[in-house]
Amino acid sequence: MFTSNVDGQFQQAGWDSDRIVECHGSIHFLQCLVRCSDAIWPADDVTVEVDAETCRAKGELPTCPGCGLLARPNVLMFGDAGWLPGRTDDQERRYAAWRNGLPREALTAVELGAGTAIATVRRECERRADRLVRINPRDAAVPAGGVALKCGALDALDRLDAALRELERV
Numbered sequence: 001m002f003t004s005n006v007d008g009q010f011q012q013a014g015w016d017s018d019r020i021v022e023c024h025g026s027i028h029f030l031q032c033l034v035r036c037s038d039a040i041w042p043a044d045d046v047t048v049e050v051d052a053e054t055c056r057a058k059g060e061l062p063t064c065p066g067c068g069l070l071a072r073p074n075v076l077m078f079g080d081a082g083w084l085p086g087r088t089d090d091q092e093r094r095y096a097a098w099r100n101g102l103p104r105e106a107l108t109a110v111e112l113g114a115g116t117a118i119a120t121v122r123r124e125c126e127r128r129a130d131r132l133v134r135i136n137p138r139d140a141a142v143p144a145g146g147v148a149l150k151c152g153a154l155d156a157l158d159r160l161d162a163a164l165r166e167l168e169r170v
Contacts, residue, residue, distance in 0.1 A: 002095065004120050019098075021091040021092055022091060023088060027043070031071065033072045035082055035084065039064075048061065107130050110160075116139050137151055
């Protein structure tokens with residue numbers, strides 16, 4: 001699974017963490033705001049309450065165990081020179097090893113809802129996949145040889161599942 005989602009939804013849905021690349025990081029991990037080290041640690045016990053009126057955090061904010069200064073989510077933001085990519089780099093190495101072990105012309109990417117504004121997932125699918133199925137209700141255009149499904153992800157996956165089940169009966 002190659003995702004730009006930072007919310008950990010694939011892990012919550014049961015995906016093995018070792019089989020996921022979170023190319024923009026994860027809100028479930030923290031790093032030092034001032035990068036006192038390259039440490040990235042789980043945010044398991046961190047909850048930040050937000051004041052609905054002011055949109056400001058209330059109470060204690062997480063701190064770096066190394067220097068005691070403020071911690072931040074290990075998420076790549078726009079123009080973010082402070083993001084520590086170590087965890088994502090490890091994920092990408094596992095992904096590359098898996099990908100390199102595939103037979104030639106064996107990778108079909110099913111891309112769900114990846115937009116054009118931040119096209120990290122789209123570029124990865126176009127660069128790596130031998131066959132591309134792009135599912136997107138607004139931006140479904142694909143390079144030559146790809147399949148574009150201009151609909152929502154759940155609808156498309158339900159229809160693909162039904163078609164595959166029908167093929168199994170034949």
